Amino acid sequence: MESLFVQLLVIGIKILVILGVVLGLGAYLTLVERKVAAHIQRRPGPMVVGWHGLLQPLADGLKLITKEDIFPRAGNRFLYNLALVLALVPAVLVFAVVPFGPEFEVFGVKVKPILTDVNVGLLLVFALGSMAVYAIALAGWASNSKYALIGSMRKAGIIVSYEVVITFAVMGPVILAGTLSTYEIVQQQINQKLWYIWLQPIAFVVYMFAMLAETGRVPFDIQEAEAELVTGFTVEYGGIKFGLFPLVEWYVEVLSLSAIAVVLFLGGWSPINIPFLGFIDPLFFLGPLSPFVWFILKVALLFLFVLWLHWTLPRYRIDQITETAWKVMLPLTFVNLVLTAVLAPIVWR
Amino acid sequence: MPWAKEEDFLELKKKFKDLQIEVKPTITNLHIPKHELIELLKELKQMGYKLFIDHSVVDFPDRSPRFQAFYILYNVDERKRVVVKTWTDGTLPSIEKLWFAGKWAERECYDMFGIQYEGHENLVRAFMWETYQYHPLRKDFPLEGYANEYLPSLNEVMWGENLQGLMNYDRMHTPVPTLEDLEITEKRRLKKKAQLVLNWGPLHPGTHGTMWFLFDLEGERVVQCDVILGQLHRGMEKLAENEMYNQFLVYTDRMDYISALCSNQAWVVAVERLLGIEDLVPEKAKYMRTMMSELQRINSHLLWLGTYALDIGALTIFLYAFKEREKLMDIIEGITGARLTISYPRVGGVRMDLPEGALEVIKAFVKRFPKELKDWETILSRNRVWLRRNVGVGIIQKEDVYFYGLTGAVARGSGVPYDIRKFEPYDAYPWVEFDVPVGENGDVYDRYLVRLEEMRQSLRIIEQCVSKLEKMPKSAPFFAESPDPKKLKLPLDGIGLKVPEGEIYSSGENPRGELGFYIYSTGGVKPYRVKIRPGSMYNLCVYPKLMKDRVIADAVAVLASLDPVVGEIDR
Numbered sequence: 001m002e003s004l005f006v007q008l009l010v011i012g013i014k015i016l017v018i019l020g021v022v023l024g025l026g027a028y029l030t031l032v033e034r035k036v037a038a039h040i041q042r043r044p045g046p047m048v049v050g051w052h053g054l055l056q057p058l059a060d061g062l063k064l065i066t067k068e069d070i071f072p073r074a075g076n077r078f079l080y081n082l083a084l085v086l087a088l089v090p091a092v093l094v095f096a097v098v099p100f101g102p103e104f105e106v107f108g109v110k111v112k113p114i115l116t117d118v119n120v121g122l123l124l125v126f127a128l129g130s131m132a133v134y135a136i137a138l139a140g141w142a143s144n145s146k147y148a149l150i151g152s153m154r155k156a157g158i159i160v161s162y163e164v165v166i167t168f169a170v171m172g173p174v175i176l177a178g179t180l181s182t183y184e185i186v187q188q189q190i191n192q193k194l195w196y197i198w199l200q201p202i203a204f205v206v207y208m209f210a211m212l213a214e215t216g217r218v219p220f221d222i223q224e225a226e227a228e229l230v231t232g233f234t235v236e237y238g239g240i241k242f243g244l245f246p247l248v249e250w251y252v253e254v255l256s257l258s259a260i261a262v263v264l265f266l267g268g269w270s271p272i273n274i275p276f277l278g279f280i281d282p283l284f285f286l287g288p289l290s291p292f293v294w295f296i297l298k299v300a301l302l303f304l305f306v307l308w309l310h311w312t313l314p315r316y317r318i319d320q321i322t323e324t325a326w327k328v329m330l331p332l333t334f335v336n337l338v339l340t341a342v343l344a345p346i347v348w349r
Numbered sequence: 350m351p352w353a354k355e356e357d358f359l360e361l362k363k364k365f366k367d368l369q370i371e372v373k374p375t376i377t378n379l380h381i382p383k384h385e386l387i388e389l390l391k392e393l394k395q396m397g398y399k400l401f402i403d404h405s406v407v408d409f410p411d412r413s414p415r416f417q418a419f420y421i422l423y424n425v426d427e428r429k430r431v432v433v434k435t436w437t438d439g440t441l442p443s444i445e446k447l448w449f450a451g452k453w454a455e456r457e458c459y460d461m462f463g464i465q466y467e468g469h470e471n472l473v474r475a476f477m478w479e480t481y482q483y484h485p486l487r488k489d490f491p492l493e494g495y496a497n498e499y500l501p502s503l504n505e506v507m508w509g510e511n512l513q514g515l516m517n518y519d520r521m522h523t524p525v526p527t528l529e530d531l532e533i534t535e536k537r538r539l540k541k542k543a544q545l546v547l548n549w550g551p552l553h554p555g556t557h558g559t560m561w562f563l564f565d566l567e568g569e570r571v572v573q574c575d576v577i578l579g580q581l582h583r584g585m586e587k588l589a590e591n592e593m594y595n596q597f598l599v600y601t602d603r604m605d606y607i608s609a610l611c612s613n614q615a616w617v618v619a620v621e622r623l624l625g626i627e628d629l630v631p632e633k634a635k636y637m638r639t640m641m642s643e644l645q646r647i648n649s650h651l652l653w654l655g656t657y658a659l660d661i662g663a664l665t666i667f668l669y670a671f672k673e674r675e676k677l678m679d680i681i682e683g684i685t686g687a688r689l690t691i692s693y694p695r696v697g698g699v700r701m702d703l704p705e706g707a708l709e710v711i712k713a714f715v716k717r718f719p720k721e722l723k724d725w726e727t728i729l730s731r732n733r734v735w736l737r738r739n740v741g742v743g744i745i746q747k748e749d750v751y752f753y754g755l756t757g758a759v760a761r762g763s764g765v766p767y768d769i770r771k772f773e774p775y776d777a778y779p780w781v782e783f784d785v786p787v788g789e790n791g792d793v794y795d796r797y798l799v800r801l802e803e804m805r806q807s808l809r810i811i812e813q814c815v816s817k818l819e820k821m822p823k824s825a826p827f828f829a830e831s832p833d834p835k836k837l838k839l840p841l842d843g844i845g846l847k848v849p850e851g852e853i854y855s856s857g858e859n860p861r862g863e864l865g866f867y868i869y870s871t872g873g874v875k876p877y878r879v880k881i882r883p884g885s886m887y888n889l890c891v892y893p894k895l896m897k898d899r900v901i902a903d904a905v906a907v908l909a910s911l912d913p914v915v916g917e918i919d920r
Contacts, residue, residue, distance in 0.1 A: 037664075037665075040665055041664075041665050041668040041669070042668070042669070042672065043668065146545060146547050146548075147547075150547075150566075150569065150901070153569075154569075218662055219662065219734045221662065222902065228555050228660075228901050228902055228904065228905050229901075230553070230554065311664065311665050312663070312665060312728065313662070313663065313732070313734050314658065314661040314662040314663040314729075314732065314734045314735050314738060315661065315662030315734070315738075316734055316737065316738070317737075317738060317900065317902040317903070318569065318900065318902060319900065320737055320738075
């Protein structure tokens with residue numbers, strides 16, 4: 001009885017921590033993005049609200065929440081609101097299977113810093129990822145606007161193409177690790193003393209491409225394409241409802257997919273890796289906190305990389321994006337799969 | 350002034366008995382009766398006068414037949430210009446088979462003068478809405494319009510507020526289009542053939558102004574496309590007839606509001622040529638005008654580059670370009686006192702001398718700017734995404750340049766070295782060295798490269814102007830002095846400037862193509878008729894053709910590469 005209570009308590013705390021961190025961080029990443037963009041563009045960015053604009057996300061949130069809730073006259077109100085829920089929930093749920101660090105013990109209770117270590121974690125990630133397409137398709141349809149519809153169709157086209165690619169891309173690490181559980185994949189990398197990026201560079205690049213495409217980041221941000229479609233499928237949303245879509249797409253999804261990339265390719269919470277020899281930890285002085293810091297550091301690096309691309313590159317056209325997916329990325333992942341199958345025994349030993 | 354000579358048309362004289370050739374120093378006219386017009390135009394097109402410049406009519410309400418139509422053509426190979434004129438009482442044969450650009454010009458004439466064109470495929474109004482009853486450019490249409498619509502203020506309707514005193518204006522207004530009117534206009538333009546008609550504009554970030562595009566879409570593919578213009582129509586030509594020559598100068602600012610100085614210069618040079626005082630303008634003023642309009646050209650191209658990159662998704666370039674643009678604006682503000690609507694040149698020179706230190710600032714800018722330009726090219730020119738979005742998109746063939754009357758960077762991008770600065774040099778352009786960049790394939794990417802290179806060439810011109818101006822003494826005059834003040838009054842403010850009888854077509858090389866002014870003067874302080882040849886409008890007329898069977902994503906790229914400004918299109 002007591003152990004059940006403790007377990008429930010632990011899970012409750014985990015949920016609260018993850019939700020708080022993800023949504024809070026998501027909001028604050030807007031500030032990070034604005035600052036990064038500003039410095040790339042040689043301007044200071046938000047400076048007025050708080051020190052160096054530190055309170056800007058709060059001000060933005062307040063503004064969005066207090067705005068009038070506008071609804072298109074001939075739209076479908078139920079689907080219109082459902083799209084919001086469908087966008088937010090799966091994106092956040094992905095964090096249920098993201099392992100933030102190794103198992104540790106507090107007050108005699110063993111805690112894995114992962115909400116549910118299901119043995120099909122990766123499957124769950126991509127299943128939830130595909131849910132995003134429903135949100136966008138519904139948002140476009142329920143808005144009863146041509147711009148929104150075109151935007152959502154574009155996005156649906158991209159997701160359909162890149163779902164296939166991303167699934168084949170992660171096959172490599174899965175074969176090497178021999179498991180679908182995210183926690184176990186990291187453990188395997190530590191046991192094998194190998195970050196899978198060393199053996200899977202192709203898969204990693206393909207994964208990054210697919211990640212940009214799925215989250216609608218430049219050069220794949222055609223569903224927004226402010227010059228052509230104004231803001232695509234969110235064009236009829238207003239106030240905080242409008243704010244939620246970019247929050248989910250650009251921050252929460254980028255974060256979750258970056259975290260999965262770190263888990264799959266960059267050895268999760270493990271420090272710097274020398275292939276097959278071991279790990280070097282320059283952050284050893286942090287003691288038990290070091291793995292968590294490593295994890296956050298890697299995710300942050302990937303996120304900054306995405307931002308860097310976003311504020312530098314122009315965008316592709318829809319046919320070019322899908323063409324890249326089917327004609328370049330997919331064959332590449334097949335090649336990678338064959339290579340992995342050949343190389344896998346070296347890693348398994 | 351490279352007008353065609355009489356001996357060029359001796360052959361034609363044999364074929365057309367009624368052809369009259371009139372050669373004046375400011376213009377060469379071919380007068381022809383209406384029934385032979387199309388034949389003559391065809392003949393001229395074969396002779397090499399294949400670039401369509403402009404067409405419109407002049408209204409003489411007291412005469413019969415009432416309208417004098419003119420067609421301005423250009424021979425690019427021999428660099429000759431000619432005007433074909435004919436009289437009509439309200440109908441004209443359509444030239445849409447000869448020049449597509451003529452189709453748009455005819456729409457405009459139909460809109461403004463009520464001329465009926467026989468054989469025109471879809472004669473709809475160019476600027477006004479379809480149910481508008483009047484033809485505003487006719488001489489009997491009053492400048493203030495017909496106030497026959499009751500339009501009280503919103504406050505009055507909703508709360509019954511009675512307006513007092515000065516606020517108590519007249520409730521009768523000139524008609525404005527209702528939603529039904531706009532719907533009729535839209536239906537007349539485009540018969541739906543495919544899945545859905547996307548209204549792209551009038552207010553849309555991708556249209557660079559208030560243009561209203563209609564895309565008939567099959568999925569994302571554009572099956573057919575049309576443009577509804579006129580959201581920014583202010584009746585410039587009507588205003589010009591009712592303003593003095595110098596007063597109209599400020600309206601040229603508001604036409605192509607991004608390159609005001611170039612428009613000013615084109616207008617001023619046109620009036621000077623009409624007066625025959627081009628040689629009287631002091632050298633210093635000419636160099637100053639040239640330098641300023643080249644600065645403005647860079648300024649304008651920067652705005653184009655920024656918005657173009659923004660349309661294709663590279664937001665950062667937009668801010669880089671605007672940062673440099675801000676510096677240029679500051680320079681221009683320091684010299685002229687204005688940033689956007691400048692009105693710096695005057696008929697006979699410029700408004701005021703260069704302030705102290707202006708040349709140093711410009712020199713510093715010229716020194717630093719190529720580095721910036723190189724940075725942007727590093728980001729864009731060889732970028733794979735950029736190449737895939739630009740290369741092979743929106744190809745304009747060389748023949749289409751003539752057929753659609755394209756000028757400016759659009760024509761040069763397709764390999765036609767048509768540059769007024771070289772072909773009909775004005776101000777200091779004959780004395781400075783610069784090259785005219787031309788493209789090879791005529792796609793969006795070539796136009797992009799041409800414009801980038803033009804910025805470099807502008808820098809070269811500015812450098813030469815600066816070094817010339819530095820050598821000139823500070824006391825050198827910047828305004829022309831009239832040789833005989835009794836005969837020709839030439840004041841700085843332009844009041845009392847009388848222009849003798851005559852007509853002229855004169856044009857300047859704007860960043861957006863050839864900006865021409867056809868001025869018909871019957872003597873006096875105001876012109877009788879001014880036809881503005883908007884480079885942007887004729888550049889835009891190729892757009893529906895380019896957009897056929899392309900996707901919406903290309904719409905922004907192609908449109909931005911044509912670089913239209915609505916202020917100039919609608920006037």
